Amino acid sequence: MKNLVGACMFGQSGGPTSVINSSAAGVFIEALAQKNITKVYGAANGIQGILNENFYDIGKEDEKELYLLKNTPSSALGSVRYKLKSADVDDTDYKRILEVFKKYNVRYFFYNGGNDSMDTCNKISKYLLKSGYECNIIGVPKTIDNDLYGTDHCPGYGSAAKYVATTMMELFLDATVYDKGQITIVEIMGRNAGWLTAASALASYKGLGPDLIYLPEQAFDIEKFLIQVKNVADANQGKCIVALSEGIKTADGKYVVEAIADSSAAKDSFGHTQLGGVAATLAGHVKEKIGGKVRAIEFSLMQRCGAHLASKVDVEEAFEAGRVAVRSACEGNTDKMVVFIRKPGKEYEISYELMDIELAANTEKKIPDNWILPDNKGLSQEFIDYALPLIQGDCKAPLEDGLPRFAKLRKVKV
Numbered sequence: 314m315k316n317l318v319g320a321c322m323f324g325q326s327g328g329p330t331s332v333i334n335s336s337a338a339g340v341f342i343e344a345l346a347q348k349n350i351t352k353v354y355g356a357a358n359g360i361q362g363i364l365n366e367n368f369y370d371i372g373k374e375d376e377k378e379l380y381l382l383k384n385t386p387s388s389a390l391g392s393v394r395y396k397l398k399s400a401d402v403d404d405t406d407y408k409r410i411l412e413v414f415k416k417y418n419v420r421y422f423f424y425n426g427g428n429d430s431m432d433t434c435n436k437i438s439k440y441l442l443k444s445g446y447e448c449n450i451i452g453v454p455k456t457i458d459n460d461l462y463g464t465d466h467c468p469g470y471g472s473a474a475k476y477v478a479t480t481m482m483e484l485f486l487d488a489t490v491y492d493k494g495q496i497t498i499v500e501i502m503g504r505n506a507g508w509l510t511a512a513s514a515l516a517s518y519k520g521l522g523p524d525l526i527y528l529p530e531q532a533f534d535i536e537k538f539l540i541q542v543k544n545v546a547d548a549n550q551g552k553c554i555v556a557l558s559e560g561i562k563t564a565d566g567k568y569v570v571e572a573i574a575d576s577s578a579a580k581d582s583f584g585h586t587q588l589g590g591v592a593a594t595l596a597g598h599v600k601e602k603i604g605g606k607v608r609a610i611e612f613s614l615m616q617r618c619g620a621h622l623a624s625k626v627d628v629e630e631a632f633e634a635g636r637v638a639v640r641s642a643c644e645g646n647t648d649k650m651v652v653f654i655r656k657p658g659k660e661y662e663i664s665y666e667l668m669d670i671e672l673a674a675n676t677e678k679k680i681p682d683n684w685i686l687p688d689n690k691g692l693s694q695e696f697i698d699y700a701l702p703l704i705q706g707d708c709k710a711p712l713e714d715g716l717p718r719f720a721k722l723r724k725v726k727v
Contacts, residue, residue, distance in 0.1 A: 324425065335631035340635035357391050381711075384708060431670055488554060
């Protein structure tokens with residue numbers, strides 16, 4: 314739908330990253346420069362802000378602050394985990410969204426998130442099209458999980474991978490300093506895809522990484538795990554470093570943190586099991602069965618908000634993804650998601666393209682089996698070659714009094 318004239322709405326959804334605001338900056342700065350976009354709005358807490366008619370006038374923000382978003386972690390507008398029901402089941406939310414869009418003449422909608430967020434984007438796009446309301450909708454990808462289908466990688470992954478690899482190298486130097494042994498178990502985010510935990514292999518590439526890596530792509534067996542840990546420790550003066558994904562599962566598909574505790578974990582609003590604590594759980598078993606000093610470490614939120622270790626490649630690509638989304642919508646594209654396509658050759662280069670958004674909605678990209686080494690020994694050179702270009706460069710917020718100066722939005726409500 315070309316030549317639409319009206320306002321644009323932007324929202325952020327799902328788990329934050331250190332560069333999600335860089336995409337927001339790209340959307341805002343590009344949208345403010347487009348002659349067919351009359352107003353630029355930012356929804357408070359994603360789709361919930363639209364339903365509650367709670368959003369901000371981005372045109373009243375200082376341009377300097379918008380550029381500072383490039384190096385400001387987390388979701389500046391606030392995020393949400395809200396799953397829209399199918400319109401065939403309950404169209405209440407859709408009617409409300411249409412009502413709000415009509416009231417403010419919203420003709421461009423950009424949603425920044427992962428799998429579930431792209432599902433939301435796709436559902437709204439299909440409903441508005443069916444209702445005869447012209448609105449160009451583009452999904453802006455983000456997720457440290459790196460599991461969105463159709464794109465070489467996802468904004469947020471490079472910086473989180475850099476955090477994981479760097480912190481693993483620092484942990485290695487600390488955990489191996491004493492003459493006595495220590496078994497260190499590090500828990501890294503990743504529900505069904507192990508891309509982020511796999512980044513610990515970048516530390517191994519530098520000789521300062523884990524001895525064993527456990528990913529959700531392969532079934533986890535606790536007896537085999539205990540044997541492998543003991544074998545490494547016995548051969549290494551009692552020392553062993555393990556990296557594992559929070560979402561590792563048993564052969565029957567049950568999350569290890571639930572299987573071992575023989576209980577059911579809480580669910581989030583998307584219906585996903587709330588993970589965390591698997592390292593501490595396994596550390597207890599290691600202490601009981603193997604003995605010695607055992608330490609459990611959970612990276613938790615730090616890996617996704619560590620903007621002090623952001624990859625310059627990641628920051629700039631996230632920013633450009635936001636700009637491409639706006640330009641594409643203004644050219645008449647809709648119901649698409651921005652994707653990164655890696656060009657062949659030794660030098661790293663990508664192109665920004667569009668893919669039907671329904672292909673990304675609720676579809677997860679896993680690590681190829683042939684990239685995973687046997688016996689949990691790590692990742693192949695193919696993974697190293699894939700990941701290294703994504704963590705390159707340094708890109709931080711400017712400092713004030715030795716501390717980062719993050720963006721301070723006025724957030725003037727519409």
